[in-house]
Amino acid sequence: MNTQAHILKSNGLKVTLPRLKVLEIFEHSPHSHLSADEVYRKLVDGGSDIGIATVYRILMQFADAGMLRKSSFDGDRAVFELEHGHHHDHLVCVHCGKVVEFFNPLIEEQQNLVAQSHGFKLLEHTMALYGVCDSADCKNKAK
């Protein structure tokens, strides 16, 4: 059995063609953050006979299983990325959409302290920084 089939099984999911295809899309995509529609288009373009509903169902199952992480930047459509184990937050360029992942232990520590000081038990958080990246194109548009 190949690796991808193994990944599905070890996450308690039956091995089916659509699930393998979706997994493949994420493993081969040059952009790590994909919306449901982008995944769907890539599959259709690749010749798959798949429905958008199935894409949504699979993305949710993968997210529930911990294989994908779902984020919704600022009320936009949701995007999914492979969960590679290390927690991180996002830095997004408002012009070109480029996404950089980062992890800052000082912020994480402060978040816990903030929650504690208000009597909360912290479960999770979302944090996205929006700015202008250092590409010439984006710096120009910013003016």
Next chain:
Amino acid sequence: MNTQAHILKSNGLKVTLPRLKVLEIFEHSPHSHLSADEVYRKLVDGGSDIGIATVYRILMQFADAGMLRKSSFDGDRAVFELEHGHHHDHLVCVHCGKVVEFFNPLIEEQQNLVAQSHGFKLLEHTMALYGVCDSADCKNKAK
């Protein structure tokens, strides 16, 4: 002229009944964070003959004018709150929906450093912490 009419004018908005009513809702609501639908229902319940489209239009105008702040917690419907001048982020109870505002200068500072270190010019950010608040009810449900 009353205060609310004055607020509208000073923000460059014509004084109309629907706008006064929406402003009133926010100033009198025990919960500071309201969705468009919640505002709409309060208005209809209060006897106003208003359309949901108008509510959305007014909320957006108020947000553009800096009178309201719009947040979308984790892909949910957007919520609005009165902008009282001080920047803050949110701590949300996943059980009862209680929202606490906080400001942490250390986090703000680190966010700027993170953006800088990746060549970004930081414009804004969203951050929400999700946890369980210290009410007996919520602590029970959490188990």
Next chain:
DNA sequence: TTTGATGCAAATGTTTTGCATTGCA
């Protein structure tokens, strides 16, 4: 009076669901 604001209904975009059919184990 004149332009902008409103209410209604219809359109939009994203995501979910019902149900008959298909395909893994």
Next chain:
DNA sequence: TGCAATGCAAAACATTTGCATCAAA
């Protein structure tokens, strides 16, 4: 074979838009 997974279409949901009417300056 049996039950879960799928495709399709329709529904659901939040939000936006077109347009005729209404109201504030």
